Amino acid sequence: DTAVSQTPKYLVTQMGNDKSIKCEQNLGHDTMYWYKQDSKKFLKIMFSYNNKELIINETVPNRFSPKSPDKAHLNLHINSLELGDSAVYFCASSRQSSSYTFGSGTRLTVV
Amino acid sequence: GENVEQHPSTLSVQEGDSAVIKCTYSDSASNYFPWYKQELGKRPQLIIDIRSNVGEKKDQRIAVTLNKTAKHFSLHITETQPEDSAVYFCAPFTIGNAGNMLTFGGGTRLMVKP
Numbered sequence: 001d002t003a004v005s006q007t008p009k010y011l012v013t014q015m016g017n018d019k020s021i022k023c024e025q026n027l028g029h030d031t032m033y034w035y036k037q038d039s040k041k042f043l044k045i046m047f048s049y050n051n052k053e054l055i056i057n058e059t060v061p062n063r064f065s066p067k068s069p070d071k072a073h074l075n076l077h078i079n080s081l082e083l084g085d086s087a088v089y090f091c092a093s094s095r096q097s098s099s100y101t102f103g104s105g106t107r108l109t110v111v
Numbered sequence: 112g113e114n115v116e117q118h119p120s121t122l123s124v125q126e127g128d129s130a131v132i133k134c135t136y137s138d139s140a141s142n143y144f145p146w147y148k149q150e151l152g153k154r155p156q157l158i159i160d161i162r163s164n165v166g167e168k169k170d171q172r173i174a175v176t177l178n179k180t181a182k183h184f185s186l187h188i189t190e191t192q193p194e195d196s197a198v199y200f201c202a203p204f205t206i207g208n209a210g211n212m213l214t215f216g217g218g219t220r221l222m223v224k225p
Contacts, residue, residue, distance in 0.1 A: 033212070043215040056212055100155075100157075102156070
């Protein structure tokens with residue numbers, strides 16, 4: 001059983017489109033996160049959700065919106081995609097004060 | 112917020128040599144210090160971690176040492192092997208008003224030459 005699963009693994013889309021990435025965890029963790037990894041490998045937090053409440057929202061464009069229907073899911077919606085959004089997006093989950101378990105990543109390419 | 116720096120950014124060693132990567136952080140409230148390994152095209156995976164009440168932890172060829180006073184912790188890999196080649200990230204955990212999270216360093220690309 002995959003602990004943290006993301007879909008899709010690859011996403012190629014045109015500028016201006018709207019897309020979603022899904023994430024699910026079966027670990028019973030109470031917090032889920034979205035990280036963006038750019039071409040230089042920097043991992044930057046975008047959002048986190050704890051018990052369906054957004055507790056971190058770094059300075060990301062409001063074209064990005066997280067949606068958590070329940071504790072086990074945290075989806076990422078992106079509107080009006082831009083070239084600069086191309087990156088690998090990682091979902092992760094954790095219990096408080098412990099390590100993260102990452103999903104396998106979604107490589108987004110905007111053309 | 113937390114400021115995290117890793118050094119060096121790239122490290123090349125001969126197989127069998129040791130490798131050391133250092134991570135400095137700014138938030139004295141940080142209390143959990145993991146290291147992640149990311150192979151090419153894969154997800155970051157936890158390889159070792161340490162909590163603030165411990166100074167050193169070892170797991171076979173890898174070890175982590177923590178100096179809370181100086182606010183730095185280091186990853187030590189002995190008897191390096193080609194499969195150790197990857198990008199390594201430190202990620203101190205902070206509990207703060209802005210939320211609880213890991214803040215990742217910029218990464219260290221380790222290359223082990225056979």
